[in-house]
Amino acid sequence: MNFKIIRKKDKLYVSLEGELDHHNAGIVRENVDIEIKSGKVRELIFDFSELSFMDSSGIGIIMGRYKLMQACGGKVVIMGATDYIQKLMRLSGLENIIEIRKAI
Amino acid sequence: MKDKMKLEFPAKSAYESFARVTVAAFISKLDPTIVEINEIKTAVSEAVTNSVIHGYEGEDGIIYIECELKGNNAKIVIADKGKGIENVQQAMTPLFTTNPDGERSGMGFTVMETFMDNVEVKSLPGIGTKITMYKTIGTIGEGAEGE
Numbered sequence: 748m749n750f751k752i753i754r755k756k757d758k759l760y761v762s763l764e765g766e767l768d769h770h771n772a773g774i775v776r777e778n779v780d781i782e783i784k785s786g787k788v789r790e791l792i793f794d795f796s797e798l799s800f801m802d803s804s805g806i807g808i809i810m811g812r813y814k815l816m817q818a819c820g821g822k823v824v825i826m827g828a829t830d831y832i833q834k835l836m837r838l839s840g841l842e843n844i845i846e847i848r849k850a851i
Numbered sequence: 852m853k854d855k856m857k858l859e860f861p862a863k864s865a866y867e868s869f870a871r872v873t874v875a876a877f878i879s880k881l882d883p884t885i886v887e888i889n890e891i892k893t894a895v896s897e898a899v900t901n902s903v904i905h906g907y908e909g910e911d912g913i914i915y916i917e918c919e920l921k922g923n924n925a926k927i928v929i930a931d932k933g934k935g936i937e938n939v940q941q942a943m944t945p946l947f948t949t950n951p952d953g954e955r956s957g958m959g960f961t962v963m964e965t966f967m968d969n970v971e972v973k974s975l976p977g978i979g980t981k982i983t984m985y986k987t988i989g990t991i992g993e994g995a996e997g998e
Contacts, residue, residue: 769900770864776954800871800889802896806956831889838965839946839958 750775754782757789766800772808779812789821796827805832806839813845824848854880854920862903862912862931870916870929871895877918878925881988890966891925891986897959898929898982905949906933906980923988927967930981936974943972 748765759782763775782788791812795801813823824846828836836842856877860866871892878891895916902914917928936942943964948957963970967984974980 766868768864768867768896769904770867772954800892800896802893802900803956803958803962804900806958807954810956811954831886831893834965835893835962838961839956 748775750778752778752782754788757787758792759783759788759790760792760794762794762797764797767798767805767808768800768802769804772804776808776811779808780815783812783815783819786819788816788819790824791816791821792824792826794826795829795832798828798832801832801835803835803839806835806841809836809841809845810839813841822846856918858916858918859913860916862907862910862914862933864900864903866914867896867899867903870899870914874916874918874927878920878988881920881923881925883988887986887988891927894963894966894970894984894986895927895929897962898984901959901982902929902931902933902980904955905936906931908934923990925986925988927984927986928981929984930979932979935976935978935980936972937976939972939974 748763748767748771750764751762753760761779783791809823816823826848828847833847836847858870858873860869874895875888875892899914906912912931912933915930919926941947943960945961946957948955963984967986969985971983972980
């Protein structure tokens with residue numbers, strides 16, 4: 748899996764490519780959290796348009812980041828998730844608390 | 852001869868991808884849709900991740916997978932000889948997690964039950980856990996959503 752993190756002012760863009768599972772969740776989490784903890788991020792945007800696979804480890808990442816962002820008054824947005832990943836997010840109730848956009 | 856295969860591999864997170872891709876490749880004989888493949892890969896990933904994190908708690912161990920095809924039915928058994936689950940019913944409750952810092956979603960069993968037709972969990976503390984999952988391939992159901 749590859750990922751790219753870009754910060755533009757108070758927006759943090761996290762683009763994930765390939766397969767997100769328990770094995771590679773840790774490295775994504777660590778890198779995103781460094782940016783969030785800098786205190787300058789108000790909007791965390793996950794771009795899932797190149798993400799071909801995700802399991803509940805991805806749900807864990809989103810939930811954890813949602814809590815961090817909520818604590819500092821920010822929000823989380825998910826973009827470009829496939830139908831199957833959207834189904835996963837529906838299952839866990841994430842779609843009720845997080846803004847889900849179709850594509851960039 | 853039966854359409855059957857067995858896998859044994861170390862309970863390390865690096866093998867989660869190997870496990871789901873191998874099972875999906877074996878089941879591809881039944882000509883599943885991309886949605887069905889993704890659902891099977893996800894369910895396998897959840898079960899294997901459970902064995903790595905909870906069964907063996909990051910220690911050395913072996914994960915066993917057996918997969919059998921009959922007609923368009925796939926049966927997948929994922930087992931470990933780890934510490935077992937004391938309360939299976941509680942473990943299967945949506946959002947239940949033993950991980951207090953919130954990095955595990957507690958959705959593993961819910962995902963397996965949603966994406967597979969039937970999921971049976973047998974576990975004995977100190978002996979291990981065996982998850983048996985069934986899925987019929989090629990049915991037009993809720994799993995077969997269009998793009």
